[in-house]
Amino acid sequence: AQTVTQSQPEMSVQEAETVTLSCTYDTSESDYYLFWYKQPPSRQMILVIRQEAYKQQNATENRFSVNFQKAAKSFSLKISDSQLGDAAMYFCAYGAGGTSYGKLTFGQGTILTVHP
Amino acid sequence: SAVISQKPSRDICQRGTSLTIQCQVDSQVTMMFWYRQQPGQSLTLIATANQGSEATYESGFVIDKFPISRPNLTFSTLTVSNMSPEDSSIYLCSVDDYADSTDTQYFGPGTRLTVL
Numbered sequence: 001a002q003t004v005t006q007s008q009p010e011m012s013v014q015e016a017e018t019v020t021l022s023c024t025y026d027t028s029e030s031d032y033y034l035f036w037y038k039q040p041p042s043r044q045m046i047l048v049i050r051q052e053a054y055k056q057q058n059a060t061e062n063r064f065s066v067n068f069q070k071a072a073k074s075f076s077l078k079i080s081d082s083q084l085g086d087a088a089m090y091f092c093a094y095g096a097g098g099t100s101y102g103k104l105t106f107g108q109g110t111i112l113t114v115h116p
Numbered sequence: 117s118a119v120i121s122q123k124p125s126r127d128i129c130q131r132g133t134s135l136t137i138q139c140q141v142d143s144q145v146t147m148m149f150w151y152r153q154q155p156g157q158s159l160t161l162i163a164t165a166n167q168g169s170e171a172t173y174e175s176g177f178v179i180d181k182f183p184i185s186r187p188n189l190t191f192s193t194l195t196v197s198n199m200s201p202e203d204s205s206i207y208l209c210s211v212d213d214y215a216d217s218t219d220t221q222y223f224g225p226g227t228r229l230t231v232l
Binding site: 033035037042043044045047050052091095101102103104105106107108109 | 149157158159174220
C-alpha cells in the first residue's frame with residue numbers, strides 16, 4: 001500500500017518570505033500523480049499544484065512550485081513571496097494510476113502560519 | 117474545473133440515527149469518491165461511488181455502515197448509519213475532472229457532522 005509522510009506538523013514563515021513544505025511517499029508503482037492541497041479553516045480542499053510522475057519537469061503555479069525527486073520519492077512544495085492568505089493546512093497526496101486511478105492517499109498535513 | 121456542492125453543510129445528530137449527505141456536481145463526471153476527515157486528522161478514502169453499480173469500499177469501511185448511491189453522473193449520496201460519536205467527522209465528496217488537458221481531483225466543501 002502507498003504511504004505519504006509529511007514530517008513537519010507545523011511551519012511558520014514571515015510575510016513575503018519563502019517556505020518549503022516536505023513530503024515523501026512510498027510506492028512500487030511507476031504510474032502515479034502527486035498533489036498539494038490547501039485546507040483553510042473553511043475546510044474547503046483547494047488544489048494548489050499537481051505533478052505527473054512521468055514528467056521530469058517540476059510543476060509551477062505562480063508563487064507555488066514543487067521539487068519532485070522521483071528516485072528519492074520526495075515531493076516538496078515551495079511557496080515564494082508568502083502572503084497572509086497562504087495560512088492553512090497543507091496536505092500532500094498520492095494519486096494512483098491504472099485501475100485505482102482517482103483514489104488519493106493523503107499525508108498527515110502541515111499547518112502553515114504566516115506572520116505579518 | 118467542476119463545481120461541487122454538498123448538503124447539508126453541517127449537522128448535529130443523535131447517536132443511533134442516520135444522516136444522508138448529498139453531493140451534486142455541475143457537470144457529468146465518471147468518477148466520484150467519498151472521504152472522511154476525523155477531527156484533527158487527514159483525509160481517508162471511504163469508497164468510490166460507481167454509476168449504475170454498487171460502490172467500491174476501502175478496507176475498514178462497509179456498505180451497511182456507509183451505504184452509497186450514484187443514480188447518475190452528476191449526483192451521489194453517502195449515508196452514515198446508526199451513528200455513534202466516533203462518526204463525528206467532516207465528510208467530503210471528490211470528483212475526477214478533466215480540465216486544462218489534465219485529469220485532476222476536486223473536492224466539495226464538506227459536511228461537518230457532530231454526533232452526540
